Amino acid sequence: MRHFERGSRIAREALSVTATAAVAAWALWHASAxxxxxxxxxxxxGVITFALxxxxxxxxxxxxxxATGLVLVAIAVVVASQAEAGGTRTGFLVVSGAVxxxxxxxxxxSLSYPSHVEHRPGVERWGQAWVLGVAVGSAAxxxxxxxxxxxxxxxxxxxxxxxxxxxxxxxxxxxxxxRARTRTAA
Amino acid sequence: MSKPAATSKVVAYAALTGxxxxxxxxxxxxxxxxxxxxxxxxxxxxxxxxxxxxxEVHLELDTTRLVEGGRATIALELSTPRAIPRCDVTLAVPAxxxxxxxTGWSLRLEADSPVLIEVPITAEQYGRFVIGPASTSVxxxxxxxxxxxxxxxxxxxxxxxxxxxxxxxxxxxxVRATVGDRLARQPGDGIEFAEVRxxxxxxxxxxxxRVTARLGAxxxxxxxxxxxxxxxxxxxxxxPAALASQVRAAAGLAAAYLARRDRVGLVAxxxxxxxxxxxxxxxxxxxxxxxxxxxxxxxxxxWKSVEAIPSRTLPPTGLVIAISPLEDPRMLNALATIxxxxxxxxxxxxxxxxxxxxxxxAGELAARIIELERADMRANFGRRGVPVVAWHDSEPxxxxxxxxxxxxxxxxxxVAR
Numbered sequence: 110m111r112h113f114e115r116g117s118r119i120a121r122e123a124l125s126v127t128a129t130a131a132v133a134a135w136a137l138w139h140a141s142a143x144x145x146x147x148x149x150x151x152x153x154x155g156v157i158t159f160a161l162x163x164x165x166x167x168x169x170x171x172x173x174x175x176a177t178g179l180v181l182v183a184i185a186v187v188v189a190s191q192a193e194a195g196g197t198r199t200g201f202l203v204v205s206g207a208v209x210x211x212x213x214x215x216x217x218x219s220l221s222y223p224s225h226v227e228h229r230p231g232v233e234r235w236g237q238a239w240v241l242g243v244a245v246g247s248a249a250x251x252x253x254x255x256x257x258x259x260x261x262x263x264x265x266x267x268x269x270x271x272x273x274x275x276x277x278x279x280x281x282x283x284x285x286x287x288r289a290r291t292r293t294a295a
Numbered sequence: 296m297s298k299p300a301a302t303s304k305v306v307a308y309a310a311l312t313g314x315x316x317x318x319x320x321x322x323x324x325x326x327x328x329x330x331x332x333x334x335x336x337x338x339x340x341x342x343x344x345x346x347x348x349x350x351e352v353h354l355e356l357d358t359t360r361l362v363e364g365g366r367a368t369i370a371l372e373l374s375t376p377r378a379i380p381r382c383d384v385t386l387a388v389p390a391x392x393x394x395x396x397x398t399g400w401s402l403r404l405e406a407d408s409p410v411l412i413e414v415p416i417t418a419e420q421y422g423r424f425v426i427g428p429a430s431t432s433v434x435x436x437x438x439x440x441x442x443x444x445x446x447x448x449x450x451x452x453x454x455x456x457x458x459x460x461x462x463x464x465x466x467x468x469x470v471r472a473t474v475g476d477r478l479a480r481q482p483g484d485g486i487e488f489a490e491v492r493x494x495x496x497x498x499x500x501x502x503x504x505r506v507t508a509r510l511g512a513x514x515x516x517x518x519x520x521x522x523x524x525x526x527x528x529x530x531x532x533x534x535p536a537a538l539a540s541q542v543r544a545a546a547g548l549a550a551a552y553l554a555r556r557d558r559v560g561l562v563a564x565x566x567x568x569x570x571x572x573x574x575x576x577x578x579x580x581x582x583x584x585x586x587x588x589x590x591x592x593x594x595x596x597x598w599k600s601v602e603a604i605p606s607r608t609l610p611p612t613g614l615v616i617a618i619s620p621l622e623d624p625r626m627l628n629a630l631a632t633i634x635x636x637x638x639x640x641x642x643x644x645x646x647x648x649x650x651x652x653x654x655x656x657a658g659e660l661a662a663r664i665i666e667l668e669r670a671d672m673r674a675n676f677g678r679r680g681v682p683v684v685a686w687h688d689s690e691p692x693x694x695x696x697x698x699x700x701x702x703x704x705x706x707x708x709x710v711a712r
Binding site: 168175179202203205209213214228 | 302303304306307308310311314315318324326327329330331332333334337383385396397398399400401402403434437438
């Protein structure tokens with residue numbers, strides 16, 4: 110039996126904020142002089158919004174804050190990587206996505222265990238593996254898909270196909286979310 | 296079994312995924328999908344993964360009755376026919392019951408391996424408390440879906456006020472006809488010698504041969520009979536400040552008087568009127584302590600007078616001991632009315648924590664005026680034959696009782712009706 114320690118929670122918070130800030134800093138480092146102000150502004154706003162989520166007590170507002178922060182950092186990353194070459198840019202975005210996802214999950218795990226809760230061993234054993242697995246797997250898959258698409262089509266019809274696939278994926282996800290929300294109401 | 300429900304994280308991840316995919320479509324840049332891909336994968340896998348069922352919860356308390364300061368143990372047992380990777384359990388425990396550990400747990404449950412969690416509690420305040428139910432929640436993969444519910448039912452715990460053991464008791468002026476431990480002033484059949492009197496036909500008492508031989512006329516010994524008295528405890532519940540101490544004092548007084556075979560009644564006079572008619576014995580002690588356990592402060596602006604108290608609860612020959620901070624005008628009016636009816640009355644004025652010393656000269660003056668008004672009020676009661684003794688609730692109750700007994704011995708004439 111062990112208690113969920115305050116120190117551990119602070120370490121998780123620091124880790125997730127540091128990871129988000131590292132992505133934003135990396136974006137700023139690669140940004141051109143013309144885009145640097147925009148990237149810096151979006152990155153700083155994103156990291157601050159993300160960090161502020163640790164002070165939000167209610168889960169819905171907290172998740173909104175995390176999502177807003179990640180979107181702002183993602184905008185900084187996308188804008189900063191405009192000038193990069195195709196393969197480098199894809200790798201940059203893939204790694205950024207994986208890091209941001211891990212940061213969001215670490216933050217969520219830190220916030221979902223209040224300090225007065227006794228945290229018994231064995232609970233998170235598979236949870237962390239899943240987080241890393243999804244981050245690495247999705248990063249590898251998206252990198253592979255984008256690279257294959259670049260190699261095979263190099264624009265035009267492939268972009269259209271990718272857009273159609275993306276739209277389909279959005280439709281599927283929306284259906285799942287609506288279904289889940291319907292369950293909530295029930 | 297409750298159905299899995301979506302958490303707010305679903306909305307956040309769906310929004311992130313949707314924004315990424317739409318941006319990719321709008322800007323014609325498929326690389327943007329890479330940023331949103333992990334969130335999309337997590338969303339899909341989290342929504343598709345099954346969510347473990349809620350565990351069976353069983354709550355048990357090793358006792359249903361405690362005295363203030365007593366300890367009990369809540370046993371919380373969790374069992375499940377299927378393994379649950381993570382189960383969050385929170386037990387609702389009232390604030391006045393101090394727990395010596397957490398009341399929330401996050402744990403893994405194996406199939407058919409019940410987990411027993413024991414929570415020691417200490418009752419810090421009297422009252423009736425409800426413990427439970429235990430809220431359980433089982434999150435799914437990535438916490439996107441989850442089941443939640445409450446189980447184990449509610450446990451009731453009665454914490455009784457701890458009364459002080461008292462030796463000094465204030466005796467009533469009048470006694471009842473029934474046998475008790477108090478010496479009556481009137482002569483009768485008793486053990487305690489009172490005086491020698493000339494014999495008169497029909498008068499009780501045995502012939503005192505020595506005095507009869509010396510004086511040449513028959514003289515008899517008079518004795519004091521042992522009789523019981525009536526005590527009414529009038530507890531002021533208008534003010535919450537010292538109510539807990541007042542209730543503890545009343546519990547101590549009730550136990551002490553009942554042990555001496557007196558009849559004891561109770562009137563909790565405040566926002567809500569509660570009373571127990573005078574009676575004696577162990578059953579009466581149970582009734583009184585049960586009534587005191589539920590005594591609470593209820594805020595009320597309604598004017599209350601003594602007329603609201605049933606007449607049988609205030610017997611004219613009994614002693615009324617009021618325990619009050621003497622702050623509420625309704626209580627002051629009730630005390631004056633009770634005394635005006637000729638009831639034997641004594642007041643224990645409860646004084647809680649002292650107010651901070653005023654910082655300004657005007658504040659100091661105001662505090663002195665208030666103190667003068669209170670001194671005048673006490674003097675007024677004294678002139679009516681009602682002793683008022685101050686009691687700091689951190690001190691033993693014996694001290695004000697000693698002072699009351701002394702006051703009544705010195706002012707026997709004034710106390711008479």
